[in-house]
Amino acid sequence: xxxxxxxxxEKDEPPSYETLSPLRTFLLSPHNEFQSFRxxxxxxxxxxxxxxWHWQLKNRITNLSQLKKMFRLSESEHTKFRFQxxxxxxxxxxxxxxxxxxxxxxxAIRRAMIPVAGELLVSPGEAADPLxxxxxxxxxxxxxxxxxxxxxxxTDYCSSYCRYCTRSRMVGKRTKGGMKQWQQAINYIAGNSAxxxxxxxxxxxxxxxxxxLNWLLGKLRNIPHVELIRIxxxxxxxxxxxxxxxxxxxxxxxxxxWMSIHCMHPDELTTEAKQACTMLADAGIPLGSQxxxxxxxxxxxxxxxxxxHGLVKMRIKPYYLYQCDxxxxxxxxxxxxxxxxxxxxxxxxxxxGYAVPTYVIDAPGGGGKIPLIPETVVGRVxxxxxxxxxxxxxxxYPDTPTKDSSVKICEVMQCV
Numbered sequence: 001x002x003x004x005x006x007x008x009x010e011k012d013e014p015p016s017y018e019t020l021s022p023l024r025t026f027l028l029s030p031h032n033e034f035q036s037f038r039x040x041x042x043x044x045x046x047x048x049x050x051x052x053w054h055w056q057l058k059n060r061i062t063n064l065s066q067l068k069k070m071f072r073l074s075e076s077e078h079t080k081f082r083f084q085x086x087x088x089x090x091x092x093x094x095x096x097x098x099x100x101x102x103x104x105x106x107x108a109i110r111r112a113m114i115p116v117a118g119e120l121l122v123s124p125g126e127a128a129d130p131l132x133x134x135x136x137x138x139x140x141x142x143x144x145x146x147x148x149x150x151x152x153x154x155t156d157y158c159s160s161y162c163r164y165c166t167r168s169r170m171v172g173k174r175t176k177g178g179m180k181q182w183q184q185a186i187n188y189i190a191g192n193s194a195x196x197x198x199x200x201x202x203x204x205x206x207x208x209x210x211x212x213l214n215w216l217l218g219k220l221r222n223i224p225h226v227e228l229i230r231i232x233x234x235x236x237x238x239x240x241x242x243x244x245x246x247x248x249x250x251x252x253x254x255x256x257x258w259m260s261i262h263c264m265h266p267d268e269l270t271t272e273a274k275q276a277c278t279m280l281a282d283a284g285i286p287l288g289s290q291x292x293x294x295x296x297x298x299x300x301x302x303x304x305x306x307x308x309h310g311l312v313k314m315r316i317k318p319y320y321l322y323q324c325d326x327x328x329x330x331x332x333x334x335x336x337x338x339x340x341x342x343x344x345x346x347x348x349x350x351x352x353g354y355a356v357p358t359y360v361i362d363a364p365g366g367g368g369k370i371p372l373i374p375e376t377v378v379g380r381v382x383x384x385x386x387x388x389x390x391x392x393x394x395x396x397y398p399d400t401p402t403k404d405s406s407v408k409i410c411e412v413m414q415c416v
Contacts, residue, residue: 037098041070050094053241057159057207061092067114070097074105079117087128087328088168090115092160096238099267108265108297112162118332119163125364126326128169132366141185145366149197152185154216158204160238162262164292164333166325166362171203179215186219193225199260201232206242210250217254229254232290234262237269240276248283258286261316265298269310281315288319291357293343295324295335301346308347308355318357320369325362337361337372345374349390 038050042059049055061067064081067090092100092113101107105114129135136145143151156171165171189195198220205213220226235242251257259280263269281287289311291298298304308318321344324334344359360369378394379386385399 034095034098038094041097042094051241053239053244056093056095056239056241059094060159061094061097062090071100071102071110071114073114074116076116076118077105077114080115080119083120088115088161088163088165089172090161091158091172093239095241095272096160099270106296107267109267111297112164112264112294113160115163116332119329121331122328123326123331126328126330127364128328130326130364131166131362132364133167136366139184139188141181142188144192144195145368148194149199150189150195152189152198152200153202154182154200154205155203155208157202157207159207159235159242162234162264162292164294164324164327164330166327167203168327179212182216182219186223189220189226190223196225197228197230198226199230199232204233204235205231206233206235206247207239210246213247214250214253217250217257221254228256228258230258230260232260232262236261236276236280237263237273240270240272243276243279245279248279251280251285252283255284258288260288260290260319262290262292263307263311263316264291264294266303266306266310269307269314274314277314277316287314287316289316289357290320290322291318292322292324293335293340293359294333295339297333299335299339299343301343304343305347305351305355308357309351312352312355318355321357321359323359323361323372326364341372341374344372345390348373 034050035047038045038047042050045055045059061070067073067077090113096109096113100110100113104110105116133143133145133151136143138144141153143153145151153167156167156173158165158171161168161172189198200216200220205216208216217229220229261277277287291304291307293299298307304321311318321340323337323340324330326334340359344356347356359372361372362369376388377385378388380399381396383399383401384396386394387397388394
């Protein structure tokens with residue numbers, strides 16, 4: 001292993017902050033714990049300030065001095081800040097920081113937000129761009145890995161930075177793109193008629209101003225062959241104040257519009273997050289979740305089942321459970337693949353299929369998402385297929401013989 005130096009203290013600014021839409025406030029009064037946190041750490045802030053997403057962005061926790069005032073930092077957390085040249089900055093919205101246990105460095109949200117010494121260790125197989133996104137980028141901001149869909153990276157800014165972020169190499173860099181760069185990406189999409197599905201991501205696109213989102217969505221919706229627009233975001237769980245009636249009014253204009261929301265632990269399922277997701281769902285936006293499997297955070301059947309059940313109750317369909325990508329300094333987050341299969345096995349059949357995400361590895365080097373499931377096809381007896389259910393019981397299914405006798409059961413199993 002070798003030491004990786006990372007930058008923590010650098011502050012980044014929200015994209016085109018000067019163009020943010022007029023102040024709008026969240027509709028729900030904060031809980032007592034939020035009020036207590038605000039009074040302790042932001043005594044001059046009013047409840048109206050707390051409920052305003054602009055205030056939340058302006059007052060993010062971004063440096064060691066702020067963290068030390070709010071949390072009793074461990075030696076590992078202190079150690080990380082001694083190194084000053086880093087890829088991924090620290091940023092936590094006050095709302096999300098209020099969910100962090102000030103005394104327990106092993107608490108889920110705290111581990112996902114506050115860097116530790118483990119980030120300094122680069123293990124074999126890790127890479128800055130493990131998914132090979134840069135090699136599949138025909139124009140800046142576009143990743144074109146699948147035939148009929150593209151990833152459109154519209155910003156490198158997030159309201160809060162997850163320490164296991166796949167794009168830790170690029171987020172928080174304050175690079176100036178804006179409409180000129182977006183237009184080049186839109187021209188690429190418009191010039192490729194095979195593209196029917198566009199996933200808008202970043203960074204977090206919901207940190208853009210209403211006017212910017214409206215412009216982007218309008219340009220994409222005017223491309224005849226773009227059938228589906230998706231937005232990838234964590235905002236409803238780290239900055240629920242952003243989901244305003246004005247934003248909802250814009251999003252509703254561009255159906256079919258889907259949203260993939262990153263959620264990693266039941267502690268994120270607050271009343272405020274539920275309100276934000278309810279507003280989105282009531283606007284006719286189908287919601288799906290994307291969860292990264294993380295060691296010591298959500299790597300148990302009990303925790304994952306609680307999360308998935310909570311998401312379903314919030315009208316969010318669990319979509320993907322990702323094996324953590326091998327970014328630089330991520331070994332302390334990654335579990336063995338066998339743990340993911342164990343969790344999948346503990347969900348499938350034991351709860352509704354609506355609450356079971358697809359467990360995938362995003363293949364290194366740009367191979368795309370590859371689903372992983374425990375073996376359910378166990379063999380044949382004559383023409384009968386032997387299949388295993390969630391309890392481990394084996395059943396015989398009277399299969400229709402294949403016309404191509406060269407197809408063997410081992411080949412079938414590889415495709416399952």
